[in-house]
Amino acid sequence: MRRRSLLALAPLGLVGACGLVPHGSDRRTVTMWLMKDSASPAFLRRFTEAFEHEHSNLRLDIRIQQWTGIGQKVQAALDADSGQGPDVIEVGNTQVPQYVEGDRLLDLTLESALRWGRDDWLPGLAEPGQSLSHQYGIPWYAANRVVVYRKDLFARAGVKTPPRTRDEWLTVTERLNSGGNQGIYLAGQDWYTLAGFIWDEGGDLADDGGNGGGWRGTLDTPAALRGMDHYRRLHALGDGPARADEEHPPQAGVFAKGRVAQIVAVPGLARTVVQQNPDLEGKLGFFPVPGRTAAAPGAVFTGGSDLVVPNNTGEREGAVAVVAALTGAKWDTELARTMNYVPNKKKLAESVADEEGVAAMAAGAARGRATPSTPQWGAVEADNPIKPYMTKVLLGADPATEARRASKRITEILNRLD
Structure with missing residues (x-):
């Protein structure tokens, strides 16, 4: 993903973290680029020591990168002469398609x-x-x-358990609209949340038809329109601004004022809320976004990171060994528990079951999706015709008409030749 979507961006800079234990002169070096705050220094130290102990012929050179400007840095590294760049790179999951072009990444299918x-x-x-x-x-x-x-507001409204279906969610949220409280704060242009509702209905933001006929926007399909209608109904149960996204104003600040019963956010945002309003300590809970039926949670946008190996690596065998170790059950589980992430495999969800917020994330992640897998999707987000489409519908415009206009714009952007 683009990390700014879910986690805070850090200031621009570069920190080198070369080998963390002594090495013999006969060891080959595997250089890794990992992103700031993806893993704690203590985790990286433990991993490095264990990996180098198990691979006596390899040493790790871990270099911490900033998300700001990372795209151009990675592109340059992939185009460098053989052996001159990193051997393993952490990239946002939705960024992988733009790096695959030109046969610049190692095929790890086998x-x-x-x-x-x-x-x-x-x-x-x-x-x-x-x-x-x-x-x-x-x-x-x-x-x-x-x-x-807010657990206390749910209890006050007589809601004993969180809703498990979208219809229950609407009913509960309407009940929470009492005593001057908002049942939910949902900004009008929270398009990642909308995407989940669209996926739940069997639709998508865009598709390529599966026949090589080119990408096209699909907000105007019946499934996507049903997803937008659910968003409209949920948004109407609060006072979220129709013309802004969840960062304008930051929804953590709105929630911290104490008059909102629910928001849709990553669990880590709860820390920010409590920092701004300590009276909410112990009063916040988490549940997965409800699905169409109680059989499964709703679909959600999944952000996170993948590891890739450049084709120009000078240490292919060592790079593959590092990827295997970091993404294997032992270290992936430890990273998830250390950093409050969701592990990369569904069967590992039980490893974070004792953390309420992470467990709720893991339940949703099992049905998670990502944005359309095309290198041009970044250009769609930069222009983002989805946001004004949402605003127009929430302000009363005809959904089908506005969806056609937005879909046409998405199609134009996805098929630009520049």
């Missing part, structure tokens, strides 16, 4: 099929890492939105 348990990977991490059924990005960790709610 390794992932035979050794790495790809059938159990979270789909929102695995699918963006694929191109024409070949696996280039290996899932590492995930994060996604859940419902953060």
Whole structure:
């Protein structure tokens, strides 16, 4: 994903973290680029020491990168002369398609099929890492939105358990609209949340038709329109601004004022809420975004990171060994528990079951999705015709008409030649 979607961006800079234990002169070096705050220094130290102990012929050179400007840095590294760039790179899951172009990433399909348990990977991490059924990005960790709610306000309204279906969610939210409280704060342009409702209905933001006929926007399909209608109904149960997204104003600040019963956000946002209003300590809970039926949670946008190996690596064997170790059950589980992430495999969800917010994320991540897997999707987000479409519908415009206009714009952007 683009990390700014779910986690805070850090200031621009570069920190080198070369080998953390003494090395013999005969060791070969595997250089890794990992992103700031993806893993704690203590975790990286433990991993490095264990990996180098098990691979006596290799040493790790871990270099921490900033998300700001990382795209151009990675592109330059992939185009560098053989052996001159990093051997393993952490990239946002939705960024993988733009790096696959030009045969610049190592095809890890065989390794992932035979050794790495790809059938159990979270789909929102695995699918963006694929191109024409070949696996280039290996899932590492995930994060996604859940419902953060006020336990005390739910109890006061007589709601004993969180809703499990979308219809129950609407009913509960309407009940929570009492005593001057908002049942939910949902900004009008929270398009990631809308995407989940659209996926739940069997629709998508865009597709390529499966026949090579080119990408097209699909907000105007019946399924996508049903997803937008659910968003409209939920939005109407609060006072979220129709013309703004969840960062304008930051919804954590709105929630912290104490008059909102629910928001849709990553669980980590709860820390910010409590920092701004300590009276809410111990009063916040989490549940997965409800699905159409109680059989499964709703679909959600899955953000997170994949690991890729550049084709120009000078240490292919060592790079593959590092990816295998970091994304394997032992270290992936430890990272998830250390950093409050969702592990890369559905069967590992039980490892974070004792953390309420992370457990809610893991339940949703099992049905998570990512944005359309095309290198041009970044240009769609930069222009983002989805946001004004949502605003117009919420202000009373005809949904079908506005969806056609937005879909046409998405199609134009996805098929630009520049």
